[in-house]
Amino acid sequence: MVSKFNLFLCMGFLLGPILLYGQETPKKEPETIEIKANVQSSSQNSNFSKNPTGFQKEIHLDSANTRYTSLPDILNREAGVRIRQYGGLGSYSTLSLRGTNPNQSKIYWNGVPINNSFGGEINLADLPFDNLEKIEIYKSGTPAGFSGSAIGGSINLVSKTKFEKPITRVNLMGGSFKTAKTTVTHMDQFTNGSYFVQALHETSDQNFTYLNNKGTVLFNTYDDTIDERKNAQFRKTGFTGNLSFDIGKTKINLLNDYIHRKQGLPGPGNRQTTSVGRVFSKLSSAITTETNEFIFTNLTLETKTYGNFSKDDLFDPKSEFSFGTPNAYTKTNQYGFQLSPTLYLLDYYQVLRASVLTEQEFFTRYEKRANHETERKEPKKRRDTQSFTFQDEIRLFSNRLFLVPQVRFERYTDRFGKDETSIRNQLLDPLTDVFTVRQNFTNPSFGLKIIWIKKENWEWGTLANISKDFRIPSFIELFGERGSIVGNTKLRPEQSRNGDFGFYLHTKIGSGWKIQSDVSYFQKRIYDMILFLPNSQFTLRPENVDQAFIRGAETSHNIIWNKGLKFNFNYTYQDARNYSDSPALNGKYLPLRSKSQGSALLAFFNETSEIGIEYQYIGANFRDRTNEYLGFLPARQFWNLYIQYSAYKNKETGNELIFGFEVRNVTDKRVEDLVGYPLPGRSYYLTGSYRF
Numbered sequence: 199m200v201s202k203f204n205l206f207l208c209m210g211f212l213l214g215p216i217l218l219y220g221q222e223t224p225k226k227e228p229e230t231i232e233i234k235a236n237v238q239s240s241s242q243n244s245n246f247s248k249n250p251t252g253f254q255k256e257i258h259l260d261s262a263n264t265r266y267t268s269l270p271d272i273l274n275r276e277a278g279v280r281i282r283q284y285g286g287l288g289s290y291s292t293l294s295l296r297g298t299n300p301n302q303s304k305i306y307w308n309g310v311p312i313n314n315s316f317g318g319e320i321n322l323a324d325l326p327f328d329n330l331e332k333i334e335i336y337k338s339g340t341p342a343g344f345s346g347s348a349i350g351g352s353i354n355l356v357s358k359t360k361f362e363k364p365i366t367r368v369n370l371m372g373g374s375f376k377t378a379k380t381t382v383t384h385m386d387q388f389t390n391g392s393y394f395v396q397a398l399h400e401t402s403d404q405n406f407t408y409l410n411n412k413g414t415v416l417f418n419t420y421d422d423t424i425d426e427r428k429n430a431q432f433r434k435t436g437f438t439g440n441l442s443f444d445i446g447k448t449k450i451n452l453l454n455d456y457i458h459r460k461q462g463l464p465g466p467g468n469r470q471t472t473s474v475g476r477v478f479s480k481l482s483s484a485i486t487t488e489t490n491e492f493i494f495t496n497l498t499l500e501t502k503t504y505g506n507f508s509k510d511d512l513f514d515p516k517s518e519f520s521f522g523t524p525n526a527y528t529k530t531n532q533y534g535f536q537l538s539p540t541l542y543l544l545d546y547y548q549v550l551r552a553s554v555l556t557e558q559e560f561f562t563r564y565e566k567r568a569n570h571e572t573e574r575k576e577p578k579k580r581r582d583t584q585s586f587t588f589q590d591e592i593r594l595f596s597n598r599l600f601l602v603p604q605v606r607f608e609r610y611t612d613r614f615g616k617d618e619t620s621i622r623n624q625l626l627d628p629l630t631d632v633f634t635v636r637q638n639f640t641n642p643s644f645g646l647k648i649i650w651i652k653k654e655n656w657e658w659g660t661l662a663n664i665s666k667d668f669r670i671p672s673f674i675e676l677f678g679e680r681g682s683i684v685g686n687t688k689l690r691p692e693q694s695r696n697g698d699f700g701f702y703l704h705t706k707i708g709s710g711w712k713i714q715s716d717v718s719y720f721q722k723r724i725y726d727m728i729l730f731l732p733n734s735q736f737t738l739r740p741e742n743v744d745q746a747f748i749r750g751a752e753t754s755h756n757i758i759w760n761k762g763l764k765f766n767f768n769y770t771y772q773d774a775r776n777y778s779d780s781p782a783l784n785g786k787y788l789p790l791r792s793k794s795q796g797s798a799l800l801a802f803f804n805e806t807s808e809i810g811i812e813y814q815y816i817g818a819n820f821r822d823r824t825n826e827y828l829g830f831l832p833a834r835q836f837w838n839l840y841i842q843y844s845a846y847k848n849k850e851t852g853n854e855l856i857f858g859f860e861v862r863n864v865t866d867k868r869v870e871d872l873v874g875y876p877l878p879g880r881s882y883y884l885t886g887s888y889r890f
Contacts, residue, residue: 245309245334245354248540248551249341250591250600251645251661253698253718255754257333264842264856266371266379266883269327273353275797275814277752277768278337278720281322282790283871286404286878287377288432288461291322296337296720297748297774297791298350299727302669302692304340306354308453310484310504311345314530315559315581318672324478324508326455328381329396329438331358337720338663338698339643342589342604343500343538345555347641347667349694349724358394359442359451361385363852366890373883377402391443398437404430408876409868412468427876428470432461448489455482463519466874471518480508496542506532515568523573525566532559534583547593555585561673577615579673584609600647608639610670614677614685635676635687641666655706661718662699668692675728675740683730684739692742694724710760717753724748729778745777746788762802764810769796776823786825790872792817792833806847812838821873829873837864851890858885 243256255276262272270291274281282300284290292300301318304311305325313320334354340346344354364386372378379400386393410425434457441452458479465471484504492499507530514524534557541550561579564572589604612635643665651658669692678685700718707713727744750772757765774791776783794817801810815835822829840860847854859882866880 243334245341245343248343248589249336249338249602249645251602251647251663252336252338252341253661253663253700253716254337254341255335257335259330259332262328263367263369264858264885264887265840265860266373266377266858266885269322269325269333272333273322273335275766275768275799275812276335277754277770278351279335280790280792280795283877284875285427285430285464286375286406287402288323288400288404288434288459289430289875292319293322293353294790295335295350295353296722296752297750297772297788298722298724301672302348302694302724303350304344304346304348304352306344306352307455307482308357308451308484308486309344309354309502309536310482310506310534311557312482312506312532313346314508314561315670316528316530316561316579316673318669323432324457324459324480325355326357326436326438326457326482328398328436329357329383329394329455330355331360332356337718338645338661339665339667339696340606342551342587343553345534345536345553345557345583345585347606347608347639347669349667349669349692349696349722357438357440357453357455358385359392359440359453361387361392361394363387365852367887369885369887371883371885374881375402375404375406375878377404377883388443390445391441393442394438394440396436396438398435400432400434402432404432404878406876406878406881408467408879410467425467425470427467428464429462429472429474430464432459434459447491448487451484451486453482453484453486456480465518467870467876468874473513473516474518475513477511477513478508480506482506492539494541496544498540498542500538500540502534502536502538504532504534506530511570512566513570517568523565523567525568525570527564527566527570527572529562530559533557544593549591549593551587551589551591553585553587555583557583557585559583579615579677580613581673582611582613598649598652600645602645602647604643604645606639606641606643608641610637610639611635612673612676614673633677633687637670637691639668639691641668657704658701660699660701662697664695664697667694667696671728671740678739682737684733684737686740689728689740690726690742692724692726692728694722697721712756712758712760714756715754717751719751720749722746722748727778743778743780744783746774747777748772748774748788748791750774762804764799764801764803766799767796768798770794782824786823787820789820789823789829792819794833806844808842810840812840814838831870834867834869836862836867838862839864853890854888856885856887858887859883860885 246254257272270281270283273279273293278296280294282292293303294300295303305313305320336352340348340352367383369381381396381398383396405426407424407426410423412421436457439454443450460477463471463474463476484502487501489499510528512526514520517524536555538553559581563576565574567573585608587606592601614633646662647659649659671689671691674683675689676685676687698718698720700716702716705713724746726742727746728740729743730738730740733739752770755767771794774788776786776788778784797814799810799812801808818833819831820829821831842856842858845855845857862881863879868879870876
């Protein structure tokens with residue numbers, strides 16, 4: 199089916215007009231969002247309008263200001279999203295969309311790509327959260343205006359930049375395991391603009407108790423003990439400064455976010471570490487512009503200029519994780535510029551979008567001794583990316599039928615300096631100083647949207663998408679890591695054929711009732727998946743040996759009654775199988791993919807208080823590729839309770855004082871998300887939030 203993309207694209211592009219007709223760009227004003235009930239969660243979204251046929255979700259985070267929650271907590275409740283955690287709060291966490299690997303999904307910050315090319319996947323604990331306005335989830339691929347291809351899908355973190363009146367908020371939060379967090383936020387306006395600043399400090403020991411099986415899961419349970427988690431503490435400091443202003447018809451946003459984390463790395467539960475640590479800092483900066491009526495009245499121009507800078511120090515003085523030169527220091531610098539024009543040809547029932555991107559990423563690593571003195575600097579790695587995207591949104595039958603063909607051209611050039619200390623490289627390539635790998639891709643997609651019923655308070659329709667996507671090999675796969683991984687510059691990119699189909703319903707019934715529902719079927723056929731195979735007794739080499747077929751269904755339902763009721767339900771069923779040529783893997787379930795996963799929320803609220811109960815179910819899965827019994831993880835379920843009370847509220851000024859209390863994992867389940875990394879049992883949190 200995907201092989202017919204060229205026909206679809208040509209048909210769509212030939213419908214584009216040659217002459218331009220002046221058409222004023224429609225201006226969209228943000229809707230007011232009610233904090234308690236999140237009534238307008240489907241408010242108009244400029245990014246969603248660029249991807250009208252995709253399955254996407256917008257999560258507003260206003261209520262997160264008064265609860266002790268985190269980015270993994272929020273995302274893990276959504277249909278089709280799975281979070282894997284190496285412990286409790288602040289631990290290494292990765293994201294998987296619709297059964298794919300964590301490195302097959304793209305994560306953006308205000309449209310800026312932040313995935314690391316070294317390993318591909320990203321640690322959610324290293325990302326901003328408290329300063330976010332909302333989270334956008336794209337399950338049908340990467341929307342127009344965003345760079346890169348994504349087999350799994352995309353997540354966009356949107357910072358706070360717009361508000362109606364000046365606000366200062368102070369949050370004090372604390373709870374189990376010596377956990378505490380303080381945030382101070384101030385937002386204000388000036389002529390033709392506004393600004394947002396926030397300071398954050400968070401600390402936790404995460405010294406919860408867990409069942410230590412001593413590595414003898416089935417053979418000997420008599421030596422099991424209840425131990426305390428060690429070396430899992432973290433300290434986090436953050437600062438955000440955003441500035442927005444208008445110059446004529448141009449809106450300009452200056453965005454800056456800084457995070458500094460110091461944490462221990464505890465190791466598996468039966469082999470805890472005592473001195474392994476990590477110090478991580480990241481600065482993300484971007485300048486975005488949007489100009490309406492650029493040259494023509496029906497032309498809009500958007501630009502992004504950005505830079506991501508991160509430093510990561512690993513300390514392992516006792517060689518508890520590694521041998522030889524145990525410590526390491528890595529530095530990643532990423533720069534990019536993107537230009538995205540949009541031409542509104544509404545008299546011709548079309549909207550034409552294009553995007554041009556150029557990006558460079560540099561990765562440097564130093565091997566350190568136990569005293570953290572540099573022993574060796576690895577060759578610098580560099581990736582240059584150029585991308586061009588063209589999309590034609592065709593609107594027919596009074597905007598009841600949308601046809602959206604799109605094509606994305608991308609070029610990657612990877613450079614890896616020669617390792618002068620490697621005898622192997624000297625013998626194989628005596629005249630080569632730099633290894634270079636070039637790869638080009640053309641990825642088409644096609645989307646369809648049919649609105650069957652459209653009334654003032656009622657909309658029911660169908661969405662369908664097909665696409666071809668890929669994942670470029672990471673630096674560690676292409677060029678390896680000294681002493682443990684042998685690089686393979688001949689690797690082919692992982693490729694997939696994706697498709698989804700489903701229905702959605704948005705309606706308002708009577709006085710204050712609102713219902714948002716969707717149900718979809720998705721399918722992914724992934725080729726040339728990269729697997730690390732033993733190359734010698736001590737090294738691994740990546741090879742394209744795996745294939746996967748993932749199919750499933752997901753549904754999401756949100757029901758809100760403005761007079762005091764909120765109900766959310768999300769459920770995902772998926773069958774994710776490995777179809778490798780290896781007999782030991784063919785037909786096996788992909789690891790850490792549950793067949794069933796669901797969550798629900800039931801809350802009652804009024805003007806002064808809210809009480810709710812949350813439920814999460816994660817089905818049984820295997821933690822290894824060969825589906826051995828020792829790697830079987832039974833199904834688990836968690837219950838959370840929370841209550842919020844507004845002790846003071848002034849409707850005229852917006853001043854308010856809110857207190858909150860919540861209990862997580864009420865039934866005190868002691869489980870592991872990954873082998874040897876336990877999750878915390880029952881925990882308690884108190885919050886206090888004052889806005890003035």
